[in-house]
Each structure stands twice: as structure tokens, then as C-alpha cells.
Amino acid sequence: MTSTYSLPQSRVPDPRDAPTLRWAILGPGWIATRFVESLHRNTSQQVVAVGSRTAARAEQFALAHGIERAHGTYDAVFTDDAVDIVYVATPHTEHRAHALAAIAAGKHVLVEKPLAVDAAGAAEIADAAGAAGVFAGEAMWTRFLPKFDVIEQVLSSGVLGPIHTVLADHGEFFTRDHRIYDPTLAGGPLLDLGTYVASFAYSVLGRPDTVYATRRPATEDIDGQISAVLSGPDGHAVLNTTILTDTPTTATVCGRDGTLTIPGPFFMPGSFAVTMRGGGTVEYDEQPGLQVDGLHYAAVDAARTIDAGRRESSIHPLSDAVATLDIIDRIRASISA
Ligand SMILES: NC(=O)c1ccc[n+]([C@@H]2O[C@H](COP(=O)([O-])OP(=O)(O)OC[C@H]3O[C@@H](n4cnc5c(N)ncnc54)[C@H](OP(=O)(O)O)[C@@H]3O)[C@@H](O)[C@H]2O)c1
Numbered sequence: 319m320t321s322t323y324s325l326p327q328s329r330v331p332d333p334r335d336a337p338t339l340r341w342a343i344l345g346p347g348w349i350a351t352r353f354v355e356s357l358h359r360n361t362s363q364q365v366v367a368v369g370s371r372t373a374a375r376a377e378q379f380a381l382a383h384g385i386e387r388a389h390g391t392y393d394a395v396f397t398d399d400a401v402d403i404v405y406v407a408t409p410h411t412e413h414r415a416h417a418l419a420a421i422a423a424g425k426h427v428l429v430e431k432p433l434a435v436d437a438a439g440a441a442e443i444a445d446a447a448g449a450a451g452v453f454a455g456e457a458m459w460t461r462f463l464p465k466f467d468v469i470e471q472v473l474s475s476g477v478l479g480p481i482h483t484v485l486a487d488h489g490e491f492f493t494r495d496h497r498i499y500d501p502t503l504a505g506g507p508l509l510d511l512g513t514y515v516a517s518f519a520y521s522v523l524g525r526p527d528t529v530y531a532t533r534r535p536a537t538e539d540i541d542g543q544i545s546a547v548l549s550g551p552d553g554h555a556v557l558n559t560t561i562l563t564d565t566p567t568t569a570t571v572c573g574r575d576g577t578l579t580i581p582g583p584f585f586m587p588g589s590f591a592v593t594m595r596g597g598g599t600v601e602y603d604e605q606p607g608l609q610v611d612g613l614h615y616a617a618v619d620a621a622r623t624i625d626a627g628r629r630e631s632s633i634h635p636l637s638d639a640v641a642t643l644d645i646i647d648r649i650r651a652s653i654s655a
Pocket residue numbers: 344345346347348349350369370371372375376407408409410412430431432457459497503509510609
């Protein structure tokens with residue numbers, strides 16, 4: 319049955335219209351490759367420099383992506399006058415130190431998710447950026463997608479009625495040679511895939527009063543699977559994340575009057591549906607996409623924010639990144655209690 323309810327339009331502007339920043343890439347690995355491809359394919363942003371711990375890797379990445387300046391140390395990126403903003407794409411354990419070093423050198427920073435390994439580290443980055451008067455942001459790219467702008471409007475319109483339940487899952491099978499199995503790089507699902515479900519739950523229900531979590535190990539040192547229940551004044555979020563299996567990776571928001579269902583992978587570009595309790599479904603119709611179809615939205619939001627003289631995204635402020643990491647801290651605390 320078709321619903322009489324109609325979805326709002328996305329308010330996300332054309333990414334090509336954003337003011338141009340000169341970007342440097344720090345840590346030319348898996349996500350950095352996709353970030354640069356996403357910028358080149360969808361925006362007028364300039365990637366002017368790349369920094370690696372080794373000169374040969376920097377040169378290789380620069381050559382592959384048509385980047386002018388290749389630096390064999392990260393410090394050389396921080397002192398490069400041709401750079402406006404540093405995209406930190408190193409492993410989670412390095413985000414805090416690399417973001418603080420870039421900020422200390424007067425650069426704006428966009429840091430891959432998670433902003434840090436815990437809420438205290440994330441708050442330190444926020445404080446340092448505030449004191450230095452530079453932009454800092456977490457590249458929680460999902461939050462910047464046009465699809466999530468429509469979802470945000472649906473949720474804030476109140477059409478679903480009081481929201482009582484959020485269900486979100488993110489599971490992906492990884493082989494043992496991936497960095498997600500490395501305990502020295504804060505491996506396990508929680509900081510990688512779990513940030514998506516925790517961030518989504520926070521964006522819908524806010525800060526939970528209580529957090530209960532349980533785990534199954536993958537190895538002696540690494541979590542394999544974590545399931546958590548977050549209980550707040552308005553409702554519960556039931557979350558699951560795993561590196562042991564591929565899971566549906568769907569998200570659902572259930573209100574008294576309607577349900578919003580995001581098919582997997584919920585955190586990427588794609589469709590979703592709103593089904594009203596009284597009958598009828600309305601669908602947001604979008605081609606499914608991968609990181610290269612969406613990472614650039616966080617980057618152009620940074621460009622627009624900086625150009626407007628502001629130092630924090632209004633779509634995904636630093637307080638949201640800190641609050642998400644607070645949930646993650648409390649999941650860890652519940653597991654080890
Ligand atoms: N937004 C998304 O969809 C998405 C997807 C995947 C990952 N991520 C995030 O992006 C970050 C990087 O993940 P990735 O999968 O791209 O990792 P990756 O392929 O291992 O790349 C990380 C890069 O960081 C550098 N690095 C600096 N210190 C390092 C250390 N101690 N150990 C290993 N490498 C180090 C390395 O480059 P050099 O040695 O050349 O400097 C390496 O290539 C993670 O925080 C992850 O959560 C986001």
C-alpha cells in the first residue's frame with residue numbers, strides 16, 4: 319500500500335560547489351585511496367600532498383593519484399605551507415597524536431573515524447582545535463550522506479511518533495592478516511564497525527543511561543563479536559558488531575506510529591523505507607554505493623564550514639564524536655565488569 323506521507327528532499331548541496339581546500343593525506347592506506355578517489359571523482363577539492371612513514375610509499379601514492387607533493391615523514395606534511403587541511407587516515411591508535419600534531423602546526427584536520435580510541439582522547443582533540451582556532455572533524459562519512467539528511471528530517475519531524483527501539487548491526491568477516499586482528503592497533507570490531515552502530519544509536523536516542531554489553535573472543539587478544547543494549551529515557555538501542563561473520567548490517571528505528579528501515583549496508587549510500595502503522599510504505603530510492611560514492615561529503619562539509627568562518631561541523635559536531643566514544647568506553651567497561 320502506498321502511504322499518503324511523502325519524504326522530504328535532501329538539503330545536501332552539490333559537492334562540486336563547495337569552496338576548494340588544499341588537502342594532505344596522512345597514512346596512504348586502504349581508506350586514503352578511496353578518499354582521494356572520492357574527492358577526485360565528485361568534488362573540486364585539491365589533494366596537494368601525501369605523507370607516509372616511508373618516502374617510497376608516499377611517492378608511489380602521489381604518482382598513482384596525480385598528487386604533486388610526496389613527503390617521507392608526517393612532520394613534513396604538518397610544516398608544508400601548501401596544505402590547508404590534513405586528512406588523518408592512519409590506524410585508530412594514531413589518530414589522537416597525529417591530529418594534535420597537525421593542530422599544533424596550525425592545520426585544519428579531518429580525522430577518520432573513530433576520532434580517537436576513547437572519549438578522553440577525542441575531547442583532547444576538540445579542546446586543542448578550539449584553543450588553536452582551527453577546524454577539527456571526525457570523518458563519520460555516513461552522517462554526511464544525502465540519505466542521512468533525509469533520515470534526519472524524517473526523525474525530527476516526529477512522524478514516527480515516540481521512538482522506543484533502535485536496532486543496528488554491522489558485521490563483516492575479516493581474515494586474520496587484516497589490521498583488525500592486530501591488538502597493537504586496537505583491533506576488534508568495536509572501534510571499526512562498532513562506531514557506525516554506536517553513532518547511529520546516539521544520533522537517534524541520545525546519551526543512554528545504562529549500557530550492557532557482552533562479547534565473544536576472536537583470538538586471545540581480540541574481540542570477535544560484541545552485542546550491546548543501550549537504555550535511555552525514551553527507548554532501547556540493541557546493537558551488534560562482529561568480525562567473525564558477514565551480517566545483514568541493517569538499521570531500524572521503531573516509533574509508535576511508524577518504522578524506518580534501512581537495508582544493509584545501512585551506513586553506505588542506498589535506499590530506505592518508512593512504513594506507517596496505519597498502513598502504507600514510502601521509499602527513498604537511491605542506487606547503492608560504496609565509499610568512493612560518499613566519503614567526499616564529509617570533506618566538502620569541512621570546506622564549507624571553514625569558508626563560513628566556523629570551526630566545527632553542524633552536521634556531525636565534535637560533541638557527537640565524543641559522545642559516541644563515551645558509549646564505546648561504556649561498552650568496554652560493561653564487558654570487563
Ligand atoms: N570511513 C570508512 O569507510 C573507513 C573504512 C576503513 C577504514 N577506516 C578508518 O581509517 C583508518 C585507517 O584504516 P585503513 O583500513 O585504511 O588502514 P591501512 O590500510 O592499514 O592504512 C593505514 C595507514 O596508516 C599508516 N600508519 C601509520 N602508523 C601506522 C602503524 N602504527 N601501523 C600501521 N600503519 C600505520 C600506514 O601508512 P604509511 O606507513 O605509508 O605512513 C598505513 O598505510 C582506521 O582508523 C579505520 O577505522 C574508515
